[in-house]
Amino acid sequence: MYKHLFFDLDHTLWDFEKNSRESLADLYQAFSLQTSNIxxxxxxxxxxxxxNKRYWSLLERNEITHEELRRRRFRDTLVNLGVDADETFGLQLNEAFLELLPQKSHLIDGAIEVLDFFxxxxxxxxxxxxxxxxxVRxxxxxxIDHYFKEVITIERAEARKPDKKIFDYAVKVTNAKLSECIMIGDNFEADILGAxxxxxDSIFYNPDNIEVTQNPTFEIKRLIELKEIL
Incomplete structure (x- = not known):
């Protein structure tokens, strides 16, 4: 039935939390944050x-811009921990974080097995x-770059999930039929409601058993369950 599988990347295939923790550990040392009351x-x-999760949720509801997320997330983190930090220092940390983060390589359990299978x-x-x-980095x-024919992002589509435009763009750029496509992601609002x-059609990767307001086509708790569905 399906010919085109559209995967979200962060938290679905690429282990954002583990890679983020490693990058934050590097920042903690590089910027001597242990001397700043942390x-x-x-x-x-x-x-x-x-x-970060709060700001991404606001971004996906179009309540803030991407630039605001970049400016504020580290400043707010430090201020919440009692550190006197301004947006300039927050931006410094953010740029260093964005340089470190894409170099990390941890994947969600089962990702390689699933990609090899499909x-x-x-x-x-x-x-x-x-x-x-x-x-891309x-x-x-x-x-895992060799597995994917297209890497479609907000820059290419000029739209952000859950906006219908990014899904329409994905179908068009891959020369697919809508009925042949399925979206696989962990973010219910962006990935599933968007789809x-x-x-x-959609597959909600839901390891944390989040309650949903609408039913995806399928729901899984482990990536390996994709093999049983498709």
């Missing part, structure tokens, strides 16, 4: 994770809300 690396990592019989693509050069660092709005 006694524990784990506290810095945890607070950034909370702040690659001979399907066209595989990335459909991401990230920036093109960053996402991530898949290259984790040595539903675009009338594309």
């Amino acid at each position: 006694a524990e690396l784990s506290v810095f990592q945890q607070e950034f994770s909370v702040v 690659a001979p019989n399907y066209e595989l693509h990335i459909l991401s809300n990230g920036w093109q050069h960053v996402q 991530k898949i290259s660092s984790s040595k 539903i709005n675009a009338q594309m």
Whole structure:
């Protein structure tokens, strides 16, 4: 039935949390944050994770811009931890983070097995809300770039999930039929509601058992379950 599999990248194939923690550990040392009232690396990592998720949620609802996310997420993280930080220092940390992060290579459990399984019989693509050069570096660092025919991001499509435009662009650029496409992602609002709005079938990768307001075509808790569905 399906010929084109569109994968979200972060949190679906590429282990953002693990790669982020490693990058934050590098920042913690490089910027001597242990001398700035942040006694524990784990506290810095945890607070950034909370702040970053909140800002990405706002971004996906079009309540802030990508530039605002970049300016504020590290500043807010530090301020919340009692550090006197301004946006300039926050931007310094953010730029260093974006340089480190794409060099990390940890993948979600089962990612390689799933990609190996589907690659001979399907066209595989990335459909991401990230920036093109960053996402390309991530898949290259984790040595999965050869699996994907297209890497479609907000820059190429000039739209962000859940906007229908990015899904329409994905179908067009891959010369696919909508009925032959399925979206696979971990973000219910961006990936699944976006696909539903675009009338594309979807698979919700939901390891945390998040309650949903609409039903995806399929739902899985482990990537390896994709082999049973497709």
